[in-house]
Amino acid sequence: MSWGAFWMFYECEDCKDKFRFEIGDINEAEFGKCPTCHKDAKFISDSSKDEIKNVMDYKMTEL
């Protein structure tokens, strides 16, 4: 059994950008940081909860 990709959703408190990281990238130094500001972003939610109604509102961030 599997349950699809696991996403972690963040918002940058400086530039207000919203983005998501796939858990497969968790070892990358930039994981959880704003791709623009390169600062730690605020964790909002993840795939374990059904809180993010439209995943596409959060830009997919590749590392």
Add this chain to the structure above:
Amino acid sequence: MKTIITVATTGAWPKKENNPNVPMTPQEIVDDIYDCWKAGASIAHLHMRDEDGNGTMDKLKFQETLKLLKDRYPNCDIVLNLTTSGDLNATDKTRQEHLELLRPEMASYDCGSMNWMHSGLFINSPKFLEELGNNMQKWGVKPEIEAFDPGMIANAAYYLKKGVLKAPLHFQFCMGVANGIPGSTKNLVFMKETMDNLCPNSTWSCFGVGKSAIEMIYATIALGGHIRVGMEDNVMYSKTELATSNRQFVERAARIIKEYGNEVATPDEARQILGLK
């Protein structure tokens, strides 16, 4: 070398809002299986959904779907591999009833417990695994041993020595699932080496979830394994495109297999490779 393609059409998770093309009803699943069989899939791994679209272990739903497949597509000889883990809240009994009723050629055997999606528990107790392994032998169903981490391979070795599982074993390495081993070539090599060390002469297949999906296809073929694809594991065909069908996944797997220089195994060839009766 002949490479087996397993298609996991439905799973327990994706709904139409995740991908409008995911098959969920018996009719949709059956049509999808046939389509994928024509494209080169030799094994179909099946999950069922209830009326609300949630995963269910209802044996009658499995029965309805298998009968529909047989009636509608009598020439489709795809190997049927039924899940035993379609509902995290199912009982040990309901996880096995459909196997006793339907006697499929294969069924999943999730060889250990784990946290699930950082939110729940995926329980496969020693009691359940012993009961399931013994019952699958009694009913003539070949276990597909799903391993989400190397510990589950070690569990399989224990059950092999105890007589609960019989050689040759067949593994499905589930890579990149949250709470399981991350999907990478290095980790896949480790999984394979662990299997070769503890359960020699086993066959194996592999899938990767999310970003690891494509890497796992290529790495698996290069390492001599078999492939699983389908919307149970990935609803995206690429980073930006939703999959249009499960057939799309099967066709890509078949292309990669052929370009590597292997051949896509037919269902009967898959039966021979896996030692199915």
